Amino acid sequence: MKTIRSFTDFARGSVMLVSQGPRGYWVWLAFLSILIMSGLLAYIHQVQAGLGVTAMRDQVSWGFYIGNFTFLVGVAAAAVILVIPAYVYDWKPIREIVIYGELLAISAIVMCLLFVTVDIGRPDRFWHLIPPLGYLNFPQSILAWDVMVLNLYFLINFTVATHILYRAFHGQHYRKGLVVPLVLLSIPMAVGIHTVTAFLYNGLAARPYWNSSILAPQFLASAFCSGPAILLVVLQLLRKFTKFEIKDEAIHKIAELMAYAMFLNLFLHGAEAFKEYYSDTEHLLYTRYWYSGINGHNTLVPYAWTAVFCNILAFGLFISPKARRNIVTLNIGCLATYMGVYIEKGMGLIIPGLTPDTLGEIYEYYPTSSELRVAAGVFAVGFLLFTLMLKVAVPISLGEFIRPATKSTA
Amino acid sequence: MRTLLIATLAIASAAAADKPKTVEKLEVPPPPFSEGIFPCTSCHATMKPDRTRRELTMMHVEIDLKHDQEHRWCLDCHDANNRDQLHLASGEPVKFEESYKLCGQCHGEKLRDWRAGVHGRRTGYWNGTKGYLLCAHCHNPHQPRFKALAPKPAPQAPKRPVD
Amino acid sequence: MENDCNSQQPCSKQSMSRRGFTVSAAGAIVTIMTSCGPKRLHDVSPAVLKRSLAEMEAKYSAQYGTNVKVSDTQPIPGVLFAQALDISRCIGCRRCVYACVGENNQSRDPQIHWIRVMSMEKEKGVDFTHASPYYQPAEVPQEGHFYMPVACQQCSNPPCTKVCPTGATWTEKDGITVIDYDWCIGCRYCMAACPYGARHFNWSEPSVPKEELNTSTHYLGNRPRPKGVVEKCTFCIQRTRNGRYPACAEACPVGARKFGNLLDKESEIRYIMEHKRVMVLKEDLNTVPKFFYFYAT
DSSP: OOHHHHHHHHHHHHHHHHHHOOOHHHHHHHHHHHHHHHHHHHHHHHHHGGGGGOOOOSSSOOOOOHHHHHHHHHHTTTHHHHIIIIIOOOOOOTTTTHHHHHHHHHHHHHHHHHHHHSSSOOOGGGGGGGGGSSSTTTTTTTHHHHHHHHHHHHHHHHHHHHHHHHHHTTTTOOOOOHHHHHHHHHHHHHHHHHHHHHHHHTTTTTTTTOOOOOOOHHHHHHHHHHHHHHHHHHHHHHHSSSOOOOOHHHHHHHHHHHHHHHHHHHHHHHHHHHHHHHHTTTTTHHHHHHOOBTBBOTTTHHHHHHHHHHHHHHHHHSSHHHHHHHHHHHHHHHHHHHHHHHHHHHHHHHHHHHHOOTTTTTOOOOHHHHHHHHHHHHHHHHHHHHHHHHHHHHHHHOOOSSSSSSSSSS | HHHHHHHHHHHHHOOOOOOOOOOOOOOOOOOOTTTOSSSSSSTTTTOOOOOOOOOOOOTTTOOOOOOSSSOGGGGTTOOOSTTSSSTTTTTTTTGGTTTTHHHHHHHHHHHHHHHHHHHHOOEEBBTTTOOOOOOOHHHHTBSSSOOOOOOOOOOOOOOOOOO | OOTSSSSSSSHHHHHHHHHHHHHHHHHHHHHHHHHOOOOOOOSSSSHHHHHHHHHHHHHHHHHHTTEEEEEEEEETTTTOOEEEEEETTTOOHHHHHHHHHHHTOOTTTTTOOOEEEEETTTHHHTTTGGOOOOOOOOBSTTTTTEEEEEEEOOOOSSSHHOOOOOOOOOTTTSEEEEEEETTOOOOOHHHHHTOOOOOEEEESSOOOGGGGOOEEEEETTTTTTTOOOOOOOOHHHHHHHTOOOOOHHHHHHOOOOOETTTTTTTTTHHHHHSEEEETTTGGGGOOSSSSEEEEOO
């Protein structure tokens, strides 16, 4: 009885929190709702007419949806970049903000699952993946591994986040015995989800562009800059619009860690480029298609060099302590990181891997308006989820949203 | 890889089914004579054979020999004394239904492959009676080279949907 | 939190039975669903399979207004299928492509071809970078070109069956890699994994004209497929398990295609492997194809 009562209090309180806000909040929500409606309509059309409404064909059988999925798994994994200094190195300034990394991870995983759902040809058969109703080809299929680790990671983050918030709602501190082990577990899990996602591509001998040993380390490196890039912007916004406080040194530390991650990312890309261009085998074709195009097929070349430029710019800004401390260059760096990694890990990973195809054919893929609308809808769902969770989490962590009757501690 | 596969097959062949060896005489459909031309003896029984190597002007003028025509002519394959059959280089007669023996004189490896079922069109059953055709069913003995064919339509190139 | 059961605070009987009830109810639901619900055709009992086939026949017959048969012919023991293609003879006429389309009920619009004939230059040899399936000269073979039809290589070490997350594709005992069209979720991971571009996706609802439908089908082969699933060459499983040659082998006007049982010493396939110059595509990928290209002359 008491549990149900306290839960309904929490639910009612949360509803009140999310239904109040300044004008900007409502404009933002309206904007996201429009995107979600548009995405939903586009998706319904796609389900009825088939995936043929996308630009994907046999020659390039994965595209924008899977690219976004891959990028977002990286974002989800990056919550860990906060956890390591906070818990492993016991760095207090970051401890308070770990929860926001986890909320970001939850939103990112939800977007990942949505992107997979909109990409498969038979979404009505999704349950075929869930044992014991279906059959999960574990451990042979890396996709089966991905299903398991992504859901496990989601569960860990969801459990920790809701536990911390729910306890804080009751004016109680979270149970260390539950949270700390789970949070520490989330470190190898974060590495795990992105390694498994990398192995999805890495294990395919048919696609030499992906069949490279550096793929897993590269994924981790780019993940550890892209996730925090979003988080830094969000934290600054929270600081501006709520009573939320975060020490400057926490923000600068995160930016510094991102610099190292971006360096590793650039180094691995450079190593890959060297191997392809110097060895000069047939496998160079895929890299060439990305950076310079083949036989006049060069739709993606501008994006390739934009990504390179953004990544190098981001590295340059974040490695300089002065640039990190300047709010303008800090945010330019965040934006550059996001853009650079989004391009090179999304379309920049999927399309060159599949072009030319296994029989040497070049079909130039770029998303249709239908795909863009569906993808925007999925992103809007993720952002909406994140916004609503923050709308409840920030007041809780500030002590503003607390259970009326209970003011005592455990 | 081939070594591995053949090694596997060697081990597995213990369980292989028992199949009869390819027989000397193979069941084939009747030879593809032009209409009304056979039996040849209906005209040639009463005609005296003229073994002079020449270009024919009176009959069979539609046959344009393009089969080693520098060195061979009609009677090198057709039996001069009995036009209802062919003959080998040794003079031994060969029935039209077994014309492969004649072709096999020069094209021995094709004959060997054909007997094994590896040369020529495949009809029938892979685990039962195989369907064999005579050489002449596909190759015009006077102009054996295949004519070029018009290819069937190319596959459609992948196209973006109309946006 | 209330109801924390530990040694200091024994659980109340009420909470135990409530928890126990929830667990057993969940277990009951799962058991019912897993025993009664649809499953992979790979796993069902022969009786359930027969029932599924009868349902399929009814569905397809109603859909096409004709009498469609769906068979479940099992693999013949002691048989491992292989196909061989003579590239000294193939002239690139594509008659095999269209024979396959007709035999296996491939969609005409959107167009699906299980066989793709690659035109290559004799000077360059087997080189996919400079090959093209889109040649359309007035006559074939073209001067200086040779032709390689490519379809599923029926690998003995297939990279595609490894990656399927739902186990919807597997290799049968006679070596044919098949797809359960009712289990495939359309994730297309197998298409990414195939080095030969052999798998094809139903991007939209497939369409086969009623009058051209081949009504003798096999549940793992040429029965009509739904939208959103993957399909590919099955060595004409509906024919070959009944002793016949695949449609492509019979259609080839120059006799370039050979087919048979690898385990039969006397078969054409074994003869080719022992007497001809045989190669496979992308050998370095260790897929061990059962589709061989050879040079007969």
